Amino acid sequence: MPENAATNGAHHIGLTVPDLAKTKTFFIETLGFQQVGEKPDYPAVFVSDGSVMITLWQAKDPVSAVPFDRRNVIGLHHFALKVDGPEKLDALHATLAKTEGVEIEFAPESLGGGAVRHMMCTIPGGIRTEFIALPS
Numbered sequence: 231m232p233e234n235a236a237t238n239g240a241h242h243i244g245l246t247v248p249d250l251a252k253t254k255t256f257f258i259e260t261l262g263f264q265q266v267g268e269k270p271d272y273p274a275v276f277v278s279d280g281s282v283m284i285t286l287w288q289a290k291d292p293v294s295a296v297p298f299d300r301r302n303v304i305g306l307h308h309f310a311l312k313v314d315g316p317e318k319l320d321a322l323h324a325t326l327a328k329t330e331g332v333e334i335e336f337a338p339e340s341l342g343g344g345a346v347r348h349m350m351c352t353i354p355g356g357i358r359t360e361f362i363a364l365p366s
Contacts (some may be wrong), residue, residue: 248292308358
């Protein structure tokens with residue numbers, strides 16, 4: 231860690247989603263996250279994999295909400311979650327390929343020709359997500 235860095239990692243990532251229940255279910259049932267809190271009146275749910283917390287907020291009016299366009303909108307291009315090794319990345323890809331609301335952008339492949347592997351998809355709600363595995 232750089233000596234003069236003002237920060238030391240991410241505390242949480244906040245995502246606005248069109249269907250809070252579906253996205254919460256995806257994180258808990260598909261990715262194995264745990265719900266660590268909620269604000270029903272907000273409405274928001276907080277989920278964690280033990281390393282990072284993700285806050286999921288319900289969009290006020292999902293029908294009129296504008297989906298993110300990574301080439302034309304300023305904001306979150308994607309976020310990346312670590313996976314424990316290439317084998318688990320391949321297993322996750324197989325699961326995600328059969329998961330409703332997930333669109334695979336590309337299957338696991340080498341990142342820049344090196345030993346790190348990654349894949350990209352959109353999760354339920356259309357948020358672009360990368361899964362990345364360091365070599366075992």
